[in-house]
Amino acid sequence: MKELITLGEFVIQQQHKHSDATGDLSQIFGAIRLASKLVHREINKAGIADITGAIGQENIQGEQQQKLDVYANEKFKAALAARGLVCGIASEEEESYVSFDQDINHGSKYVVLIDPIDGSSNIDVNVAVGTIFSIYRRKSPHDGPVQLEDFLQPGTAQVAAGYVIFGTSTMLVYTTGEGVNGFTFDPSIGVFYLSHANMQIPKTGRIYSVNEGNYVHFHDGVKRYIKHCQEFDPATNRPYTSRYIGSLVADFHRNLLKGGIYFYPSYANHPMGKLRLLYECNPMAWLAEQAGGRASDGSGTRILDIKPMELHQRTPFYVGSSSMMDDVEGFIAKEKARLQQMAELV
Ligand code: AHM
Ligand code: MG
Numbered sequence: 001m002k003e004l005i006t007l008g009e010f011v012i013q014q015q016h017k018h019s020d021a022t023g024d025l026s027q028i029f030g031a032i033r034l035a036s037k038l039v040h041r042e043i044n045k046a047g048i049a050d051i052t053g054a055i056g057q058e059n060i061q062g063e064q065q066q067k068l069d070v071y072a073n074e075k076f077k078a079a080l081a082a083r084g085l086v087c088g089i090a091s092e093e094e095e096s097y098v099s100f101d102q103d104i105n106h107g108s109k110y111v112v113l114i115d116p117i118d119g120s121s122n123i124d125v126n127v128a129v130g131t132i133f134s135i136y137r138r139k140s141p142h143d144g145p146v147q148l149e150d151f152l153q154p155g156t157a158q159v160a161a162g163y164v165i166f167g168t169s170t171m172l173v174y175t176t177g178e179g180v181n182g183f184t185f186d187p188s189i190g191v192f193y194l195s196h197a198n199m200q201i202p203k204t205g206r207i208y209s210v211n212e213g214n215y216v217h218f219h220d221g222v223k224r225y226i227k228h229c230q231e232f233d234p235a236t237n238r239p240y241t242s243r244y245i246g247s248l249v250a251d252f253h254r255n256l257l258k259g260g261i262y263f264y265p266s267y268a269n270h271p272m273g274k275l276r277l278l279y280e281c282n283p284m285a286w287l288a289e290q291a292g293g294r295a296s297d298g299s300g301t302r303i304l305d306i307k308p309m310e311l312h313q314r315t316p317f318y319v320g321s322s323s324m325m326d327d328v329e330g331f332i333a334k335e336k337a338r339l340q341q342m343a344e345l346v
Contacts, residue, residue, distance in 0.1 A: 130249025205259025
């Protein structure tokens with residue numbers, strides 16, 4: 001029988017490749033792994049919780065029902081604080097960053113940014129959701145509380161990033177800058193096993209993922225690209241396939257495995273797009289690049305190069321197979337050039 005490697009073993013093996021590694025990062029992964037298992041358990045009883053009491057009401061054990069995103073936020077926060085390896089977190093669920101103020105946390109080197117449950121509108125309808133995380137080395141002195149500057153770092157400074165997808169099975173996918181690896185959870189024994197080693201996104205694909213309900217509001221370059229997808233796939237002479245779950249993690253994961261592109265452009269209602277640079281775009285962009293794909297704002301700026309100005313900053317987001325990224329950026333650039341030309345004529 002094939003020897004299976006657990007996530008814990010894999011992380012330690014990776015750590016041993018670096019003689020200067022202290023093991024702190026491996027322990028942070030331990031915390032993320034633990035919180036993921038708790039969220040997995042909670043998600044899998046979400047249906048039962050629904051019939052035993054609505055959110056905000058007491059359940060049959062007399063406990064208040066918690067929204068899953070609040071539950072996940074609390075679990076990740078507690079697990080990360082407990083080990084003393086992280087000095088603070090920033091979360092999509094929290095207005096400001098959270099400083100871990102025990103003495104054991106002040107000396108720690110890392111901060112974690114997290115979207116505890118992404119795609120939360122899908123929870124009530126039993127559709128895949130995910131957790132997205134990224135880890136940075138702090139910039140402030142290691143002997144005091146965490147500072148805002150520790151979180152406002154460009155994506156190129158990430159030390160590790162990944163997501164957990166709670167789908168038909170639960171998987172954890174992550175990178176530390178040495179490729180992308182995926183681990184599938186075996187709930188019967190509570191262990192993640194390496195199932196997808198060295199993941200590579202196909203250079204091109206046939207899937208485009210965008211909320212087409214917003215089509216009439218999109219800029220012409222984006223519209224033209226969508227029309228291109230609907231009309232022509234040079235490989236098959238058929239249109240591309242449209243797939244949109246509305247859970248970034250699920251849409252990204254499928255495209256990573258099969259080849260495709262996900263985009264959330266800017267438009268009138270969302271002048272900076274919808275997705276958050278720090279919690280959603282940076283980790284996914286790095287994973288995409290590490291798997292051989294690309295991520296940009298659609299107008300030539302690499303996501304990982306954007307210098308964040310605030311915690312909850314948004315950005316237009318395009319991510320996926322490199323040749324599809326080339327195509328969509330080409331359509332957007334062409335439209336921009338056309339508009340510029342027209343402006344010069346008047
Ligand atoms: P959330 O963090 O509030 O869940 O929002 C992020 C989600 C993404 O997972 C998803 O791709 C997108 O929002 C869907 O938005 P829309 O419903 O506007 O298409
Ligand atoms: Mg989100």
